[in-house]
Amino acid sequence: MNAMFRISGAGRLSQAKTASFTFDDKSYIGIEGDTLASALLANGVHLVGRSFKYHRPRGVLSAGAEEPNALVQIVRDDARKTPNVRATVQELYDGLTAHSQNRWPSLAFDVGAVNDVASPLFSAGFYYKTFMWPKSAWKNLYEPKIRAAAGLGVSPDQPDPDHYASRYAHCEVLVLGGGAAGIAAALAAAETGVRVILADEQAEFGGSLRFESGARIDDQDGYAWAQGAIAKLKAMDNVRVLSRTTAFGYYAQNFVGLVERVSDHLKNPGHDLARERLWQVRAGRVVIATGAIERHMVFANNDRPGVMLASAARTYLNHFGVAVGRNVGVYTANDSAYAAAIDLKKAGVNIAAIVDLRDNPAGPAIDEARALGIEINFGRAVVSAGGKLRVSSMTVQPKNGGGGRTIPVDAILMSAGWTPSVHLFSQSRGKVAFNDETKRFVPGTYAQDCVSVGACNGTDGLDATVDEAYAAGAKAAKEAGGKAGKGAKPKVDAGESWSRGMLGAAPGAGPGTTVKAFVDFQNDVTAKDIRQAVHEGMRSIEHVKRFTTNGMATDQGKTSNMHGLAIAADELGKPIPQVGLTTFRAPYTPVTFGSIVGHARGALFDPTRRTATHGWAASQGAVFEDVGHWKRAWYFPRAGEDMHAAVNRECVTVRKVGGLFDASTLGKIEVVGPDAAKFMELLYTNPWEKLETGRCRYGIMLREDGFIYDDGVVGRLAPDRFHVTTTTGGAPRVMNHMEDYLQTEFPHLNVWLTSITEQWAVIAVQGPKSRDIIAPLVEGIDMSDEAMPHMSVREGKICGVPTRLFRMSFTGERGFEVNVPADYGEAVWEALWAEGQKHGATAYGTETMHVLRAEKGYIIVGQDTDGTVTPNDAGLDWAVGKKKTDFVGIRGLTRPDLVAKGRKQLVGLKTKDPKVVLEEGAQIVTDPKQPIPMKMIGHVTSSYWSENCGRSIALALVAGGRDRMGETLYVPMPNGTIEVEITGMVFVDEKGERLNG
Amino acid sequence: MLLIRCPYCEEERPELEFRNAGEAHIARPTNIAAESDDDFEKFFFIRANPKGVIYERWRHIHGCARFFNAVRDTVTDKFVMTYKAGEPKPAKLPGASK
Known part of the structure; x- marks a missing residue:
């Protein structure tokens, strides 16, 4: 059973292969190979959407990617509801479900169409002028209402269940567009043996040959020739042929983005197939063969359903076998619409009249139309289209005014001429040039290794196009390293040609x-x-x-x-070239986020780094936090504990007994070589030459401007070997900073840098019992205070595996950091844990680590500093080598602003009410009664509840802070001002006796 | 995505492997502590930021990890040439006839 407007014997589709589909819940029958648009037109459905602003009824304008009107929502299931799909591009499959958009309650009766009547209100600049006052109404009233009324489809509200593939590809010649030009260029290039990729957005190759009934190449119908040529190309090993593939972006150095629609045309794609595939192609040469797009005529009511481009009507007839009407009017300013009239007339469709704006055109197309008995009106214009949900008539007048007549029609085919598709050329940063004679922009100056051929280059006529394209394909291949081809240029026996228009x-x-x-x-x-x-x-x-x-x-x-x-x-x-063309930007047609994202979503969005003890921590019920790419144990709640209770218990236990903490994420860099100490002298503020082997020092790294860049404990393992630790987040940039200086400023130094962050698992054992926990497992290291004082490092064995055992403390307690090869990290942790259990030690996470270090006033770079803090500001002047003559940052430190009085300095804060915990980032003022905006003199950088102190504690950067000891300041918050007192930064064990406790 | 020739690896590699490292040929003064405020400002803060040819540093961070110098046109993004760190600023650029 054929649809009403399917013409038996016309078109190239097999009319026996039907496919049923629904549009706005009504069932229709189409045939395989249809687009949604051709299937709807075959059923006489022209009204397919409502316009964006005026809600005017709209039909199908085109037969391709340029379609502005026929946008529909394709629904596969609850999660797959794709809006704004061009019905002219969407291929039909059996069971396809489509809905019209932007209408309520129905497509034929749309309340929003009142906008059309009220359109004088909605002219250009309407939004800018109308919705300005009052300002607050924009966010709460205007924008939501406008968005609801002017929607273009509805976004899916569930995660996209489809997957998207991604490929990189390289070729010598990339051909964009698979019409006559692109195919000819690809043939020429392929014959030379170079790698060729040919891509076209359509399901089938041929481009304009789909509708050009007059084209004959190599003694065949043009479209048949195209299919034969494609089959030949597909059979060649050096050629990749991609259909349903749009070149959407042309980037630097012939890098072109293609998106291939892999399964949107299939009834049951299944989950094995990607929905789309992104191709990122690097090409030696690019041949652009993107054709031209027909323009509509700009006349009153030219948007009525049934008014369409002449070439679209030809495509629907010659390719899909569909007549777009039974009584068709034609309005043109060039020859190409005649061919549409002739083809339709020959297929039995009545052509009511051709209205030609030109005065006395002549040519074979006009002669043939006249011979077929079609009424032709020269020098006349269609001044209005009648009808509402479907065009019903056209009103024709002499173009310079005068009496008109109204001709009943059910479709109007229009052609104002052809616009070369210079989008990709322009994206390649080529400059277009205006051809005044043909009134079109064509490629002018090239910026990349590409060439435009055929209609997109302003080349008229099939013969000239194939000549040009074949030569360009051969040349591109030769330039990219190909040998001389052996093939023969396709011979054009007949073709169509037109260029002018208005x-x-x-x-x-x-x-x-x-x-x-x-x-x-x-x-x-x-x-x-x-x-x-x-x-x-x-x-x-x-x-x-x-x-x-x-x-x-x-x-x-x-x-x-x-x-x-x-x-x-x-x-x-002004003349057109003086006004200039707006910029063409990628993408050429809309590209889904899915194809850009590819597999990089969910767990694959970003790498996750886990430490050696991750599994153990998870099995203990640890809660993790993200620190950069790392997952770090945050705290270890026991049954019934919330975070607060768990952290309080961990904090107290570490100071009373001991605790185990995974410090593996700290950056570690080994600095090795005869000049290692010299290098350290230059990169850190501290003196290193005299640091004894086996001892450690807290080092500060500055940028050249004098601000703190990173910090960490450095152990000297040998005269020529330093084990440097960095902050967790700073590891890569510190390595880069060191490499930069070593390679470019201090290349005379004989030093080798190696990142060893992932080679060593680090288990911090802290607290009064820490030595007792570790000692039973250690071989070959005397851990007595005399032999191994605070801030020392020894190499030996623990649990039978090599260790770099540091005695150091980020808690203020006696402490050790056990470095073992990462593969042994979990086993050594479990052994230490078993020892710790004997003493009642706890495992603790990053939160407890933060609280314990804040109790001691130890800073965290990046939390208590922000890139504008000097060592002096942070109270770390003691770590700057006073006798040193050079280190990175030495000059920056003496800049006038950095030595000025009143700089923000790091101090401690105690709230007057010990139960109140300040908010990190809260601002500090001297007088809470001053008018807003208040003058802030600093801010809170770290703030915690300290169970060990039985009160809240905080660190803050405060202007002239160290001169304000004991002063009362204020922290204004939304629900009241908090009184605070400036104190020193150490809240626990000010004398530091517990380091040996 | 740009293609950048690493002068150490001696081949063109995709931009993803590299990281820009700012203007080239700005040497750290040997006696930096003695620099005047003005000279230090010029050395550390002031950059040419030209429209056109720029001499800049890149690091082949996900490749050989070496820093090198490049000449690039900031308008077209085209690399004129690349050369090893420590080599002098090229007196004449390839293809620069005018």
């Missing part, structure tokens, strides 16, 4: 008129809107574009840009 508003829609003659269908921009923008002072085409939104919809103005430009130029009284 730009801008047609008669009846010109200056002084207020009719709705649409320039940009998707954004509802009329000729009047463009003129109004100029009247209101927009001079640059970029301003006109933004004020009117012309060309800013998802179709990127493929049909509208040239008309809009011409109308603006006319109104400005």
Whole structure:
């Protein structure tokens, strides 16, 4: 059973293979190979959507990617509801479900269409002018209402269940576009043996050959030739042929992004197939063969369903076997619409009349139309289309005015001429040039190794196109290293050719008129809107574009840009090239986020780093926090404990007995070589030459500007070997900083740097019992205070494996850090844990580590410093070698601002009410009664509840802080001001006796 | 994505492998502690930021890890040439006839 407008014997689809689908819940029958648009048209459905702003009924304008009107929502299931799918691109599959968009309650009766009646209110710049006052209403009232009324489809509300593939590819010649030009270029290039990739956005290759019934190449119908050539290319090992693949972006150095729609056309894609595949292609040479796009005529009500591009009607007839109407009018300013009229007439469709704006055109197409008995009107214009949900008539007048007549039609085919698709050329940063004779922009100056061929290069005629493309393909291949080809150039026996046409508003829609003659269908921009923008002072085409939104919809103005430009130029009284073209930007057609993201989502979005004890910590119920890429145990709650209770217990236990903490994430760098000490002298503020082997020192690294960059404990393992630790987050940048200086400023130093962060697992054992916990497991190291004092490092064995055993403390207690090869980390941890259990030690996480170090006033770089803090500001002047003559940052430290009085200094804070815990980042003022905005003199950098102190503690950067000891300051918060007292930074064991306790 | 030739690896590699490291040919003064405020400002803070040809440092951080110098046009993003760290600023650029 064929649909009403399917013409038996016409088109290339097998009419026996039917596919059922629904549109707005009504069932229809199409055939395999249809697009949704062709299947709807076959069923006589022209009304497919409502426009963005005015909610005007809209039909199918085109048969390709340039479609601005026929946007639908394709629904596969609850999670797969793709909005704004162009019905002209979506291939039909059995069971396809589509819905129209932007209408309520129904497509035929849409309440929002009141906007059309009220359209004088909604002209260009409407939003800017109308919704300005009151300011608050924009966020709460205007924007939500406008968004609801002007939606373009509905986003899916569930995570995308599909997956998306990604490939990199390299080739000598990349051909973009698989029409006659692209195929000819690919053949020529492929014959030389180089790697060729040919991509086309359509399901089948052929481009304009899909509708050009007059084309014959190598003694075949043009489209048949294309299929044969593609089969030949596919059979070649050096050629990759990609259909349903859009080149959406042209980037630097011939890097081109392609997106291949892998399974959107399938009834049951299954989960094995990706939905789309992103190709990132690096090509030696690129041949751009992207063709041209037909323009519509700009006249009143040119958006009525049934009004469409002439070439689209030809495509629907010659490829899909669908007649777009039974009584069709034609409105043209060039020859190409004649071919549509002739093809339809021959297929039995009545052509009511051809209306040609030109005065006395002549040529074979006109002769043939006349011979077929079609009424032709020269020098006349269609000034209005009648009908609402479907065009019902066209009103024809002499183009310079005068009496008109109304001709009943059920479709109008229009052609204002062809616009070369220079999008990708322009994206390659090539400069377009305006050809005044043919009134079109064509590629001018090239910026990359590419060449445009065929219609996108302004080359008219199939013969010339194939010549040009074949030569360009051969040349590109040769330049990219190919040998001479042996093939023969395709022979064009017959082809079609046209180029002229018109730009801008047609008669009846010109200056002084207020009719709705649409320039940009998707954004509802009329000729009047463009003129109004100029009247209101927009001079640059970029301003006109933004004020009117012309060309800013998802179709990127493929049909509208040239008309809009011409109308603006006319109104400005300037020639087109002086007004200039707006910039073409990627993507050429909308690209899904899925294809860009590929597999990089969920767990694969970013790498996760886990320490050797991760599994053990997880089995103990640890709660983890993200620190950079690392997962770190945050705290270890026992049954019934919340975070607060767990941290309090951990803090107290460490100071009373001991605790185990995984410090593996700290950055570790081994600095080795005869000049290692010299290098350390230059990179850190501290003196290193005299540090004895086996001893450690807390080091500070500055940037050249004198601000703290990183810190960490450094152990000297040998005269020529330092084990440097860095902050967890700072490890990569410290390594880079060291390499930079070593390679470029101090290349005379004989030093080797190695990142050893992941080679060593680090188990901190802290607390009065720490030595008792470790000692039973250690061989070959005397751990007595005399033999191994605080801040020393020894090499030996623990649990039978090598260790670098540091005696150091980030808690203020006697403490050790056990470094073992990472593979042994978990086993050594478990052994230490078993020992610790005998004493009642705890495992503790990063939160307890933070509290314990704050109790001692130990800073964390990046939390208590922010890149504008000097060692002096942080109270660490003692770590700067006073006798040193050079280190990175030495000059920065003496900059006037860095030695000025009143700098913010790190101090301790105690709240007057010990139970109140300050918020980190809270601002500090001297007088809470001063008017807002208050003068802030500092901020809280660290703040915790300290169970060991039985009160809250905090660190803060305060202007002139060290001169304010004992002073009362204020922290204004939303629910009241908090009184604080400035104190020293050490809250526990000020004398440091517990380090040996 | 740019292709950048690493002068140590002697081949073009994708931009993903590299990291920019700021303007090139700014040597750290040998006696930096004695620099005047003005000279230190020029050395540390002031950069040419040209429209056109820039001499800059790159690091092949995910490759050989070496720092090297490059000449790049900031308008077209085209690399004119790359050369090893420590080599002098090229007197004449390839292809620069005018």
